[in-house]
Amino acid sequence: MSEELDLILADTEDTMGKAINHLETELTKIRAGKANPTMLDGIAVDYYGSPTPINQVANISVLDVRTISIQPWEKNMLAAIERAIMAANIGITPQNDGVQLRLFLPPLTEERRRELVKKAAGEGEHSKVAIRNIRRDAIEQVKKLQKDGLSEDAAKDAEKTIQDVTDKFISLVDKHLAAKEKEMMAV
Template identity: 75%
Template sequence: MSEELSLTIDLAEDSMKKAIVHLEGELAKIRAGKANPQMLDGIMVDYYGSPTPINQVGNISVLDARTLTIQPWEKNMLQPIERAIIASNIGINPQNDGVIIRLFLPPLTEERRKELVKRCQGEGEHAKIAIRNIRRDAIESIKKLQKNGLSEDVAKDAEAEVQEMTNKYIALVDKHLASKEKDIMAV
């Protein structure tokens, strides 16, 4: 019976780690004033009829703190990349010079910074909800194991362990949010 219990706890912890990794990925997409190639993750380019991630059709590099460049591997991909960036609605207009595409990031206004912080907090809240749902599912599994013969003391200890793990991962979400908020609000 303890094997099923440890499997339930390990599964819950693994799922919570995945929630944190997802949060880190989402926060990386939110720009904090500095050019970052990860901002373009998730943008799909029409590559001969099939949607392809932008980083697979060209080389993305950081020119300076406010400029990204995209060097397509095929010259005829300039237009589709430009269209994909405009359609992605990331708030940046691409500059196409016929060889490379430049993305100039405008300096963030105070109002825009506050919007980005709110967006980060929304992502953080999604992560916290996911972690709490994982906790709920784990505790339900423990209760089922208890009905199937697991002792009450062991079940209570396992529930306490799951709660402790939940607290740890929610604190980690708060830490990531505080770091990103500090990054965004720095002028």
């Protein structure tokens, strides 16, 4: 029984860790006024008939705080990358000079910063909901074990451990959100 309980606890912590990793990935996509190549993650280019991430068909580099340079490995990909960025609707219009694309990030207004903070808070809330759902599933598994013969004390201890792990991960979400808000609100 305790092996199954340990497995449930380990699986719960691992899955909650994945929820935090997802939150970190989503927060990097929310731009904070600084150019970051990860802003282009998730944008796929039509590369000879198959959707391919931009970073697999071009060099992406940050020229300065507000400029990203995209230099395709094949010159004929320039137009396809430009179309993909426009279709992704990330709020930036690429500048094509025939050799490379440049993305100039406009400075963020106070209103836009607040919108981005709300968006980050929404992502954080999604992560918290996911973590709570993981907790609920883990507690249900513990209750099934209790029906199969696990002692009531062991079940209560396991539920307390699951709650402690949940609290730890929820506070981690709050820390990530606070750091992102501080980054976004810095002028």
